[in-house]
Amino acid sequence: MKPINWKVIAQEGEARAGILQTRRSVIETPVFMPVGTQGTVKGVRYEWLESELDARIILGNTYHLFLRPGAEIIRELGGLHKFSTWNRSLLTDSGGFQVFSLTDLRKLTEEGVEFRSHIDGSKKFLSPEISMEVQAALGSEIVMVFDECPPGDAGFDKTKKSLEMTARWAKRSKDRFNELQNDGADTGFLSEPSAVAGGFGASSEKFVAEIYPPATADGSDLSGQQALFGIIQGAGHLELRKQSLDLTTEIGFDGYAIGGLSVGEEKSVMYDVIEFLAPQMPGDAPRYLMGVGTPEDLIEAVTRGVDMFDCVMPTRNGRTGGAFTSRGKINIRNAKFARDSEPLDSECPCSVCRRYSRAYLRHLYQTGEMLAAILISHHNLAFFLDLMQKVRDAIKFGAFSGFRKEFLEKLKENTPADV
Amino acid sequence: MKPINWKVIAQEGEARAGILQTRRSVIETPVFMPVGTQGTVKGVRYEWLESELDARIILGNTYHLFLRPGAEIIRELGGLHKFSTWNRSLLTDSGGFQVFSLTDLRKLTEEGVEFRSHIDGSKKFLSPEISMEVQAALGSEIVMVFDECPPGDAGFDKTKKSLEMTARWAKRSKDRFNELQNDGADTGFLSEPSAVAGGFGASSEKFVAEIYPPATADGSDLSGQQALFGIIQGAGHLELRKQSLDLTTEIGFDGYAIGGLSVGEEKSVMYDVIEFLAPQMPGDAPRYLMGVGTPEDLIEAVTRGVDMFDCVMPTRNGRTGGAFTSRGKINIRNAKFARDSEPLDSECPCSVCRRYSRAYLRHLYQTGEMLAAILISHHNLAFFLDLMQKVRDAIKFGAFSGFRKEFLEKLKENTPADV
Numbered sequence: 001m002k003p004i005n006w007k008v009i010a011q012e013g014e015a016r017a018g019i020l021q022t023r024r025s026v027i028e029t030p031v032f033m034p035v036g037t038q039g040t041v042k043g044v045r046y047e048w049l050e051s052e053l054d055a056r057i058i059l060g061n062t063y064h065l066f067l068r069p070g071a072e073i074i075r076e077l078g079g080l081h082k083f084s085t086w087n088r089s090l091l092t093d094s095g096g097f098q099v100f101s102l103t104d105l106r107k108l109t110e111e112g113v114e115f116r117s118h119i120d121g122s123k124k125f126l127s128p129e130i131s132m133e134v135q136a137a138l139g140s141e142i143v144m145v146f147d148e149c150p151p152g153d154a155g156f157d158k159t160k161k162s163l164e165m166t167a168r169w170a171k172r173s174k175d176r177f178n179e180l181q182n183d184g185a186d187t188g189f190l191s192e193p194s195a196v197a198g199g200f201g202a203s204s205e206k207f208v209a210e211i212y213p214p215a216t217a218d219g220s221d222l223s224g225q226q227a228l229f230g231i232i233q234g235a236g237h238l239e240l241r242k243q244s245l246d247l248t249t250e251i252g253f254d255g256y257a258i259g260g261l262s263v264g265e266e267k268s269v270m271y272d273v274i275e276f277l278a279p280q281m282p283g284d285a286p287r288y289l290m291g292v293g294t295p296e297d298l299i300e301a302v303t304r305g306v307d308m309f310d311c312v313m314p315t316r317n318g319r320t321g322g323a324f325t326s327r328g329k330i331n332i333r334n335a336k337f338a339r340d341s342e343p344l345d346s347e348c349p350c351s352v353c354r355r356y357s358r359a360y361l362r363h364l365y366q367t368g369e370m371l372a373a374i375l376i377s378h379h380n381l382a383f384f385l386d387l388m389q390k391v392r393d394a395i396k397f398g399a400f401s402g403f404r405k406e407f408l409e410k411l412k413e414n415t416p417a418d419v
Numbered sequence: 420m421k422p423i424n425w426k427v428i429a430q431e432g433e434a435r436a437g438i439l440q441t442r443r444s445v446i447e448t449p450v451f452m453p454v455g456t457q458g459t460v461k462g463v464r465y466e467w468l469e470s471e472l473d474a475r476i477i478l479g480n481t482y483h484l485f486l487r488p489g490a491e492i493i494r495e496l497g498g499l500h501k502f503s504t505w506n507r508s509l510l511t512d513s514g515g516f517q518v519f520s521l522t523d524l525r526k527l528t529e530e531g532v533e534f535r536s537h538i539d540g541s542k543k544f545l546s547p548e549i550s551m552e553v554q555a556a557l558g559s560e561i562v563m564v565f566d567e568c569p570p571g572d573a574g575f576d577k578t579k580k581s582l583e584m585t586a587r588w589a590k591r592s593k594d595r596f597n598e599l600q601n602d603g604a605d606t607g608f609l610s611e612p613s614a615v616a617g618g619f620g621a622s623s624e625k626f627v628a629e630i631y632p633p634a635t636a637d638g639s640d641l642s643g644q645q646a647l648f649g650i651i652q653g654a655g656h657l658e659l660r661k662q663s664l665d666l667t668t669e670i671g672f673d674g675y676a677i678g679g680l681s682v683g684e685e686k687s688v689m690y691d692v693i694e695f696l697a698p699q700m701p702g703d704a705p706r707y708l709m710g711v712g713t714p715e716d717l718i719e720a721v722t723r724g725v726d727m728f729d730c731v732m733p734t735r736n737g738r739t740g741g742a743f744t745s746r747g748k749i750n751i752r753n754a755k756f757a758r759d760s761e762p763l764d765s766e767c768p769c770s771v772c773r774r775y776s777r778a779y780l781r782h783l784y785q786t787g788e789m790l791a792a793i794l795i796s797h798h799n800l801a802f803f804l805d806l807m808q809k810v811r812d813a814i815k816f817g818a819f820s821g822f823r824k825e826f827l828e829k830l831k832e833n834t835p836a837d838v
Contacts, residue, residue, distance in 0.1 A: 040783060040790040047770065069757065069782045077760055077778055085774050338488065341496055351466065355504050359496055363488045364459060370789060371459040 001223035004141070004254055006286050010396045014279055014305035017395035020286055022141040023193030023224050024081075025088040027056040028392050029286060030302045032384045033091060033310040037061045038068070039084040042315045043370075043377040046086055052351055053381055057089035057141070059310050062134050063098035067117050067124070071137040079139030079187025090188075091310070092140035094131045094173070094231075097259070097291070100149040108148070110165065128172040136180040139188025140226065144257065145173035147231045152263035159240050163233040167247035170230050174251055181225045193222035227254035229288060235260055236269040238276045245280060256281050257288040258306070262297070271300055278305035295324060295387055295411060299404050302391055314384050318377030321365045325383070326407075328414030332376065337362040350382035420642035423560070423673055425705050429815045433698055433724035436814040439705055441560040442612035442643050443500075444507040446475040447811050448705060448726040451717065451803045452510060454734065456480045457487070458503040461734040462789075462796040465505055471770055472800055476508035476560070478729050481553050482517035486536050486543070490556040498558030498606025509607075510729070511559035513550045513592070513650075516678070516710070519568040527567070529584065547591035555599040558607025559645065563676065564592035566650040571682035578659050582652040586666035589649050593670055600644045612641035646673035648707060654679055655688040657695050664699060675700050676707040677725070681716070690719055697724035714743060714806055714830060718823050721810055733803050737796030740784045744802070745826075747833030751795065756781040769801030 005021040020027040034041045034049065036058045041049060049055045060080050065071070077083045080090060099106060099115050106115040112127025131146035146169050150162040180186060230253035234240035248256060258277060261270045274289065278301075281287050288308035289301050298309055314324065321332040325345035330337075332344075343353035344361065352375045364372035394403035424440040439446040453460045453468065455477045460468060468474045479499050484490070496502045499509060518525060518534050525534040531546025550565035565588050569581040599605060649672035653659035667675060677696060680689045693708065697720075700706050707727035708720050717728055733743065740751040744764035749756075751763075762772035763780065771794045783791035806826075813822035
């Protein structure tokens, strides 16, 4: 029995619409996963994520939760689902990306990486084994291998050396991961997968019943354990990307991620890497582009064969007044919105756009009211999740190519002055 | 026709249960009014205030909204209800209290008060007339007269001089208020009062139908205009309180407020003033104790005959981790909550207590997550509103005296170390 089910249900060019079933939820792909770094999607109550926004999977961050409140407390309180009360699927990153962002605070060896906590400066250590242990304590549905993330502008040799260590770390991650699954260390283990209340969004139920034969529709063919995804590195060097892909698939994982993009490189480099890499990645497993990106990026990556995304952009921009709309990004701080009684996006059906005006949101932002961040983050998540729904529908109807063209053109309508 | 209906439906000692009907909602009293200083109750979406919390009336602040976004913009956008999307009742304070908190920034004359904006230092001017104009632009259901608020420790002579000016300002407030009502300056005017969707909470509908005869149950005997409340000053000097009361009732208002308490004086002084003053205030109009207070204060003031309250405490404390519970105040920062899987208050039926643990809330607070403030503020408001519901029920059942004793005893259970 496998930890996840994965099935492509429609394809147009390289773009794929699929169904990913974990022990806790059915996830239609391509999917955008809201980021819940510290066990909360910043500013948005779980009640909204479950109801109106209907997110089926969100992220948790090993690095942050390892430091606070610590794996011990979360394990003791029954895992991240129980601790945070999020009952649907969780994907946890390995902590690698965050640790390697602390350039001056770390010491890297083959064994792992020693670093100083950004909170209190205390010495900490993460390795493939420890990352797997923390992620077992978190009990996420999808665990990521512990990888090294070299700078985006690293040269060929440095990148090659790095990805080779990432591959060795991937093997160690998998070995320790398997031990932990056998030891029952996974706090999220479900003896009856997918029987979790609230895991299946209402809109998917009928659809899923049509895709899966009755015997498997309830997830009863799932193992109830965690899934493990490998990560492909190699920066902008296509030859190295291929080498990393081969090393990673050789080990074998439940899904594969593209790491090390959207770290400062040119957009064209990112798109070239995805275009080169995604179609060569195993077709029978989900492909996850880590930490990406703008609405344009999502569309371009789906076009090139990617199925899963995460990014802090909807909530981070939401906190600084940036709103994504079907006509491009606007910033609510702009004085021209002071008397604007229109919603953020007149085409958006979310609860924020149905109710609140730009003038009111601008007032909230200008007066430093928390509600500005709460409402704009909510809208941005609605926009991203709604976009992915439209992408999925377009692929299913064989209309993705036209949708892409129209969507990207409209997105350019707002002049740069609005951004 | 009057702007509000007011009726006592039960009394126990001085404690009164009543029904206050405005053009926009039916409000059972004693009532706690959440404070929405800048057009938002900090951290709590209106959707929650309307549904679970079922607040029927909230506050808006003339001083803050006068400075940002300014009366012009709010008037242009149709008033504070339309601007903020809050469709139920609003009470606006006059700006006096805030202006007189800016000790070093103001110049007081008989005409009014010149002050410097705390935002950009620009010169501003407020007078009884201007305050009425701003409150007409805001379109609140209950307008407060513009009063002078002397320091709580002001001597007899200074306090006497101040309350006499407050009385002259009250007369000017009423004159300008009446002109504005006649001129149609009130943005909240409703030609069919109480026909506002969502104004009446479901739980009250049956009850209200029993209180009001059918002909008046829909508010059709209301004028649709704003109501104006007078404010009684006099600090801790009972003789001056009586003088202020006489001067204020002589002018005549739709309701009467006690100002200038909870400004640093001893609790016993506050309770003595209320005990002396409230029973002498007109019995056929609501009595409003401004800016008060703790759960104990609410109980003590109800006991002495007060009907309406407002205070920033639930949301202000919520932002610093302070939670009100039936067993006293706790602060979620306390390390002992790190592994505590219990809710903030095991007796509280609010959506926060039904779902989230102290350990999770503490984690959110410690990591600086906005959700801590959002959830604790929500719980605190639920606690205050629920308390007032219990108070009303107790008065109606003639059981208030016993309820008061039991409630206050339980409140002391948490040791000071928890606070």
